[in-house]
């Protein structure tokens with residue numbers, strides 16, 4: 001059973017969208033992951049297929065209804081891998097079923113997405129992603145379904161769909177066999193908590209700008225040292241927050257608490 005994403009949205013035609021291209025697209029065609037998108041509106045029960053209503057307490061905008069969202073979540077979990085379904089009461093499953101997919105609500109008030117979260121999600125069986133519209137969703141469905149709330153950064157999107165695409169892209173590239181040796185994440189940014197060093201290719205001199213000579217020297221150890229120093233300089237200059245974290249981690253590695 002490969003990694004599976006179910007996306008609940010009012011705009012199901014937005015998926016897989018850009019994830020049907022390039023690295024993620026090839027992996028999708030190769031069966032390394034799969035995706036389905038469910039139209040939340042198809043779970044409305046009234047003649048007008050209403051998915052939202054006015055907020056109790058008053059105020060601007062509309063709130064997505066908990067009953068409609070709960071039905072959509074139930075359908076996603078039922079349609080997904082068998083492991084998403086509850087075991088029959090008291091019945092032992094065999095072999096032991098893997099964990100059910102986490103259900104994530106994409107919202108600017110959620111926990112900020114970072115590479116550690118991405119690694120955890122990619123290591124699991126997949127995701128159920130709820131994309132909200134309007135001013136938000138009824139709080140009770142978040143509680144009842146134990147939704148994890150995730151944000152992709154401190155700015156406001158008009159809906160969760162672009163955030164879902166971002167989260168899925170970040171996960172899919174980490175799945176086994178998706179990245180080739182060339183783009184393998186072993187050396188990449190954030191694997192060691194540092195931003196990437198600068199890259200150069202031909203021509204060695206371009207518009208009077210020379211490539212740093214050490215990169216033409218053929219001394220692999222010196223090249224590695226230069227790249228490490230540049231990664232550290234750039235991180236220190238641009239992201240003091242990441243730099244402080246990196247320094248703290250390095251200190252811990254040198255002085256284990258044993």
Ligand code: 6GU
Pocket residue numbers: 105106107108150151152153154155156157158159160163
């Ligand atoms: Cl996850 N959703 C929306 N609507 N806006 C956001 C976001 C998510 N993350 C940052 N801004």
